[in-house]
Amino acid sequence: xxTAMLPAALRPLFAMGPPNPAxxxxxxxxxxxxLVHGTSCTFVWHGExxxxxxxxxxxxxxxxxxFHRIEGADLWYLQLELPPQSRxxxxxxxxxxxxxxxxxxxxxxxxxRDPYGANSVAYGEGYETPEWTQPNSESRPGTLEExxxxxxxxxxxxxxxxxxxxxxxxxxxxxxxxxxxxxxFLEYASLRTVLDNLIHRLEIPEMVVALTDPxxxxxxxxxxxxxxxxxxxxxxxxxxxxxxLTGRPADRCLMGASMGAVAALSTAVxxxxxFGRLLLESGSFAFTDIGESPRRGPIESVVGFVNAFRERxxxxxxxxxxxxxxxxxxxxENRSLVPTLQSAGxxxxxxxxxxxxxxxxxxxxxxxGLTWLYPGPMWMVYE
Amino acid sequence: xxxxxxxxxxxxxxxxxxTLRDVMTSLGMQGRVAAITAGWQxxxxxxxxxxxxxxxxxxxxxxxxxxxxVAQRDPELAAAHHxxxxxxxxxxxxxxxxxxxxxxxxxxxxxxxxxxxxxxxERRAAREAVRALDAAHLQRLREIHAxxxxxxxxxxxxxxxxxxxxIARLMDSTDAVAIAGGHVAVLLNRLRQFDIAGLLGxxxxxxxxxxAMAIAEHVVLFYDLTPHGSSWPEVLDEGLGxxxxxxxxxxxxxxxxxxxxVRVSLMASRFxxxxxxxxxxxxxxxxxPDGWSAGEGARRLSQAGAVEPLGVA
Numbered sequence: 001x002x003t004a005m006l007p008a009a010l011r012p013l014f015a016m017g018p019p020n021p022a023x024x025x026x027x028x029x030x031x032x033x034x035l036v037h038g039t040s041c042t043f044v045w046h047g048e049x050x051x052x053x054x055x056x057x058x059x060x061x062x063x064x065x066x067f068h069r070i071e072g073a074d075l076w077y078l079q080l081e082l083p084p085q086s087r088x089x090x091x092x093x094x095x096x097x098x099x100x101x102x103x104x105x106x107x108x109x110x111x112x113r114d115p116y117g118a119n120s121v122a123y124g125e126g127y128e129t130p131e132w133t134q135p136n137s138e139s140r141p142g143t144l145e146e147x148x149x150x151x152x153x154x155x156x157x158x159x160x161x162x163x164x165x166x167x168x169x170x171x172x173x174x175x176x177x178x179x180x181x182x183x184x185f186l187e188y189a190s191l192r193t194v195l196d197n198l199i200h201r202l203e204i205p206e207m208v209v210a211l212t213d214p215x216x217x218x219x220x221x222x223x224x225x226x227x228x229x230x231x232x233x234x235x236x237x238x239x240x241x242x243x244x245l246t247g248r249p250a251d252r253c254l255m256g257a258s259m260g261a262v263a264a265l266s267t268a269v270x271x272x273x274x275f276g277r278l279l280l281e282s283g284s285f286a287f288t289d290i291g292e293s294p295r296r297g298p299i300e301s302v303v304g305f306v307n308a309f310r311e312r313x314x315x316x317x318x319x320x321x322x323x324x325x326x327x328x329x330x331x332x333e334n335r336s337l338v339p340t341l342q343s344a345g346x347x348x349x350x351x352x353x354x355x356x357x358x359x360x361x362x363x364x365x366x367x368x369g370l371t372w373l374y375p376g377p378m379w380m381v382y383e
Numbered sequence: 384x385x386x387x388x389x390x391x392x393x394x395x396x397x398x399x400x401x402t403l404r405d406v407m408t409s410l411g412m413q414g415r416v417a418a419i420t421a422g423w424q425x426x427x428x429x430x431x432x433x434x435x436x437x438x439x440x441x442x443x444x445x446x447x448x449x450x451x452x453v454a455q456r457d458p459e460l461a462a463a464h465h466x467x468x469x470x471x472x473x474x475x476x477x478x479x480x481x482x483x484x485x486x487x488x489x490x491x492x493x494x495x496x497x498x499x500x501x502x503x504x505e506r507r508a509a510r511e512a513v514r515a516l517d518a519a520h521l522q523r524l525r526e527i528h529a530x531x532x533x534x535x536x537x538x539x540x541x542x543x544x545x546x547x548x549x550i551a552r553l554m555d556s557t558d559a560v561a562i563a564g565g566h567v568a569v570l571l572n573r574l575r576q577f578d579i580a581g582l583l584g585x586x587x588x589x590x591x592x593x594x595a596m597a598i599a600e601h602v603v604l605f606y607d608l609t610p611h612g613s614s615w616p617e618v619l620d621e622g623l624g625x626x627x628x629x630x631x632x633x634x635x636x637x638x639x640x641x642x643x644x645v646r647v648s649l650m651a652s653r654f655x656x657x658x659x660x661x662x663x664x665x666x667x668x669x670x671x672p673d674g675w676s677a678g679e680g681a682r683r684l685s686q687a688g689a690v691e692p693l694g695v696a
Contacts, residue, residue, distance in 0.1 A: 138399070171425045203610060349611075371610040378606045379617075381422075382564045382593040382633050383398060 006070070007042040007079040009035035018072050033107035034122045041082035041122055043067070044075060044107055049094050052076045055102060056090040057356050059329040064093065086124030086354040087361070088327065112360045114188050124354065132197045133190045133363055139200035140166030142192065144211075149238060153229040156215050159183075160235070162243070163192065163209035165199050170244050174208045175251035175374055177279075178231060180221065180260030182211020188359035194366050202378035203371045208243050210235065214263075218297075221256075221263035223305035225270065232271040250318060253277035253373055257362045259284050262302050268316040269309060277373040278320040281362045285333040306333075313344035320348050321369035323362075325355040388672060389583065391598070391626045394591040395666030395680050396564065396633055401436050403561060403589055406667050412587060414440070414558030421446035421573040422565020422593045433563065441561070442553050446573035449546040453576070456542040460535055467531045468572075471524065475619070478520045483613040485513045486649065493645045513653055517618045521601070524620050538578060547577050554582055564592020564633065567604070571597045571620060580623045588625055595631035595662060598623045603630050603654065607640040616650060626670055630654050635661030635682070635690075644688025651684040659684040660693065668693065 006014060013019050013027045028046060035042040045052045045067055052067035067076035082088070089112050091102045104111065105120035112121045142165045151158045161182055165174070185191040191211075198204045212235070214220045220227040231254070240247050252275045254264035261283030268275045286299045287306040293299075320341050324334035331352070338350045349372045355361035392406050407416075418434075418441040420427045427447040434441050454461035489509045495502060537543050554560070560583060562570070570593050574580070588598060596602050605616035632639065640646055641661070651659050660668055666680030677693035685691050 167426065169425060367610060375611070377566065378609065378638075379604045380568055381566050382596060383396065 007035070007040065007077060009037055009040070009042045010044075010070075010075075010077060014070075024073060024075065028107060033105065036082060036123070036125060038125065039081050039083055041080045041124070043078045043080070043090075043092075043105070043122070045077075045092060045094070045105075046075055046107065047094075048074065049076065049096055051093075051095040052078075053093040053095075054078050054080070054090055055093050056088055057358075058088055058327040059331065059356075060327070082122060082124040083354055084124050084126045086122075086327075087127050087356075087364075088122050089119035089356060089358050089360075090122065091119055112188075112358060114359050115184055119358075121360075130364055130367065132201065132367055133194055134197075135193055136197050136200065139193075139196040141196050142166050142199070143168070144186075144192065149234070151230045151234055153226040153234055154215060154220065155226075158215075158230065158235075159213050161186070161211040162239075163195060163211065164243075165206035165208070166196070168206070168208075172206070173244050173246040174206060175253070176236070176239060176243075176245050177207055177209045177253045177255060177370075177374075178235065178264075179209060179211045180254075180256030180263045181213065181217075181258075183213050184359065185257075185362070186211060189363035189366070191363075191366070194363065194370075198367060198370060198376070202376045202381050203367070204374045204376040207374065208239070208245060210239055217259060221259040222299075222301045223262060223266040227263055228267040228270040231267045232274050236274065248276070249274055250276035253279060255279035255281075255369075256283075257281035257359075258357065259299075259302075261285070262305070265309075265316075266305055269305075269314065272314060272316040275316070276318045278317045279369045279373060280320060280322045280334075280337075281365055281369070282324050282328055282330055282357050283322070283334060283337065284330060285337050286330075287333065287336070310336075310340050313340045315345040317346055319373055320346050321351075321372055322348060323351040323353070323365040323369065325357060325361045326352050327354065327356040330357065389585050390587040390672075391670045392587070392589045393595040393626065393629070393631050393660065393662060393666075393668040393670070393681075394589060395662045395664045396592050397433075397436075400664040401432075402665055402667060403433075403591075404436055404438075406669070407437075407559065407587075407589065410587065410669070412559050415556050416441045416589075417554050417557040417560045417586075418443045419446055419560065419562045419570075419574070419579070419594070420565070421450070422563060422567065422570035422597075423447070424566060424569055430563075433561070437561075442557055444550050444553055444579075446550070446577060446579070447569070449550070450573050450576055453540075453542040453546060457540055460537060460540055460542070463531065463535045464572075467527060470527060471620075474520070474523060474527070475617070478516070479613060479617055481516055482513070482615055482617055485509070485516055486613075486615040489513060489649055490645055493649065510649070510652055517653070520618055521621060537576065543576065547582075550577055550579075551582055554586075557586065559587040559589060562588065562590040562594030562598060564594050567593035567596050567602060568619065570594065571602060571622065574598075574623055580625060583625065591662070592633040595633060596622065598625040599629055599631055600624045600627050600657065601630065601654075603632075605632060605635075605650075606638050607643075607646065608638065616653075628657050629668070629670075630657050630659045631668075632659055632661045632684075634663065636663055641684075641690050647684050647690060648686055648688035651686045651688075655686065661690060 054065045067078045108120045110121040111118045142163050145162045148157045254275050256264040261280040284299050285306045286303050293303045341348045420430050492506045590598050599622040602619040602622045604619050607614050661682040663680040667678045668681045681693045682690045683693050
């Protein structure tokens, strides 16, 4: 073993030669994994295996990177560059014989959940989970009310959950936020807590939030006319008949992430006079400038819509907030959307983060997006 | 701080640490209290916590509802009021744009290394430019309000007289006035509309949050943590001037970056000789005709950029 070849974070363990099992256990117990020093991030696996790999979703890097075995110590490691403020989600692939399993990193307690389970999370230096995403006992909680509405457009019953802000009053008029993949935003992006906190901080106004869920997501969210009709002609009129909403386009916002962002934008394009605000996170805005899209699967059906919109951009909202992770494959598509929206006369705020295509990235951008689209009364209210 | 003709207590926020009753008791006040909760707007009458806290000794003056009634009964006055407010809002936006550059200049100079005479001169000049901008903004607002008063004569209009007479009658049975927080512009408008300052007489005044801001000479808005746009404090308008020489800063720790000595220093020097008073939970700054005292939770922003205990004068 040539200690100098090891990552700096592991060298102390081998300073006196190969460590005994107790020293390894002690090192593992005392350390926080992955080992992050500056921009260097060292992942560690401890145990028997034939091969260990890092599986991640960082666009630009190989999706699978092999760990190096340290002879005689049952230790494996992989060193990656991890720029400051980064946040990456990953799993380990552990191979024993013919069996390869994907597991969460047992040495790293940090997890991010998503509809498919959970991933381990590595944080670059300087990343902090925003405190406004965490429950705050001072924030008055809003309420959630679930209803099912028959949708003639979608030819199914649609589940809808309505968030009403704390101290909701029928004598007041509220703006409306319509969220695609609403339950996933609640479950994986702490949307309820974020709304409670931002309203408490007066950074956004009290608002009514309609959380919608798709049936066949990849069909309904891919520029699907019945979906747009459901939102614009069924949901909004029903909400405005039932809740005290201002009814002004400037006070109606469509929000979504990934394919949900496509659903939001395509609905606004089909109903350009209805929605004054758009919050689009990591939109799957695939397009081609020449030839066919290299992308396959449901995103292919989005290409025609985005190509047409790029060809003839139209002002479909006053303001649009667009965000994307730099480690996403969709970064080019989202960067390209910004001048397209601006060229049509829309006011656009665009934000990038060193993060991937995941719910906590979308959670972390909510303050920036919501406060820009709906500035709250923080300058005027002192309670 | 100039001594008022009555006791005025500026309190910290009351939601989590209500101290009003204790402060009143310490000042020997046991009588009825006129409550002003107009800053809560349509929630004005949701004052059960306050009533409980003061053992049902309160009489809510319902200034917000009265203002709404005046608007209904006197649409001409309401239209003129809205037109004035639109003008004031636009003026505020224009002032804010100028202010951002002027305060950015102050901050750049304040952070510049060195302490020679030329640099000090430029720093002072930059600060004076901000003070002049604040003063000019206030003067424009004064003119707009004076023109409104002279043209509409709101105090002579029947709908206003009716409500004000009723307010005066309610206040007759009270020994003190408690002014809660909320939307400071709405609160200030209602206090002005019914000339509450003129009805106070010798009554003690207890005010917190937006209430404390509205009864000062000048209302200063502040939120350093704003996610977008300028984050520099700005002057909204003249306040009632019930207490002079102090700029109340409720929830200062939550709203201001008090660790930034340049910002703290700028704030303190911009409004001097008025004292920038940070009023956190539990704070009480009691101003009597013979001096003032401050308890825990009240701090002052110093021109050196520190946040210091207030002490006694």
